[in-house]
Amino acid sequence: MVNKECKATIASMNLIAKHIKKVSSKLDTGSVKRLVDEIMGSQRIFLMGAGRSGLAAKAFAMRLMHMGFNVFVVGETTTPAVQPDDLVITVSGSGETPSIANLGGIAKKIGSKLAVITSNKDSTLGKISDIVVIVPGRPKEDVIYEDYHERRMVGYPELAPLGTIFEITALVFLDAVVSELMVRTGASEAELKKRHTVFE
Numbered sequence: 001m002v003n004k005e006c007k008a009t010i011a012s013m014n015l016i017a018k019h020i021k022k023v024s025s026k027l028d029t030g031s032v033k034r035l036v037d038e039i040m041g042s043q044r045i046f047l048m049g050a051g052r053s054g055l056a057a058k059a060f061a062m063r064l065m066h067m068g069f070n071v072f073v074v075g076e077t078t079t080p081a082v083q084p085d086d087l088v089i090t091v092s093g094s095g096e097t098p099s100i101a102n103l104g105g106i107a108k109k110i111g112s113k114l115a116v117i118t119s120n121k122d123s124t125l126g127k128i129s130d131i132v133v134i135v136p137g138r139p140k141e142d143v144i145y146e147d148y149h150e151r152r153m154v155g156y157p158e159l160a161p162l163g164t165i166f167e168i169t170a171l172v173f174l175d176a177v178v179s180e181l182m183v184r185t186g187a188s189e190a191e192l193k194k195r196h197t198v199f200e
Contacts, residue, residue, distance in 0.1 A: 019165055020172050023136055027173075031133045035089075035115055036180050038131060039069070042087035042113070048074035049091035050100050052167040057091040060174040066192040067181060074103060084111035091174075092116060093137055093166035095123025104128060117170050135173050137166025 039045060045064060049057035057073070064071040072079040074088075082088060088107040092100050095118040104125050107114050115131035126132050181187070 016165060016168055019137075020169050023169055023173070024176075026136075028134060031131060032177070032180075034131045035133055036177060036184065038087050038113055038115065039064070039089075039177075039181065040184060042085075043070060044080075044083070044086045045069055045071045046074050046079070046082055046086055046088045046107075046112075047071065047091070048088065048100060048103060050097045052163060053091040053093060053097075053170065056167055056171040056174060057089070059171060060089075060091075060178070063175065063178045063192075064181075066195045067178070067185065067187055068191075068195065082107055082110055082112050086112040088112050088114050090114070090116045090125055090129070091118075091170055092123075092125055093119045093163045093170075095120040095125040101125050117173065119166050133173070135166065135170050137163065137169050 045061075047057040047061040047064075048054070061071045061073050074082075086107075088104070090100055090104055095101070095116060101124040104114055104116070105128060108128050113131070114125075114129045115133070116125040116129040117133050117135055118126055119135060119137045120126055121132050121134055182192075
């Protein structure tokens, strides 16, 4: 017999999968192409984001490294200073996270190319970025409905709290970009594996 907790788990997974499928069907491929073109043409790529969005950015940085790109994560102790010819990619559902929006502004002042993965094109980051890829989701800054019935009425999944839907969708999107880059470069999985750490 399936208990209530398992039913909720499956329902939440199905809802997120359905959301990802919907996003993929409405994705602006023009902005995605611009992002991929910039990655292909950049000597150095910097990734940044806060919290779980930052983890999605780090996961993408890791795959770019596996592909042989010269990539860094902003905030790490060994990360060099951003230069005018660099590409800076930010991941922020709201596009308003103060630390990331401020760093995005600094990147623009330096003269680097700025890209953002966000749900909010009219955000601070959306307005200053050269490339804006819209990944719809529920940013954690949205109104939180404490009551179960309120959440059901407005369509919020009770087991996908805060920014979960954006964060998971952004992660899936960025992994899909890796697939596009593999096609563009002709890279094989065996080549990626050569750069994978042997310490895991």
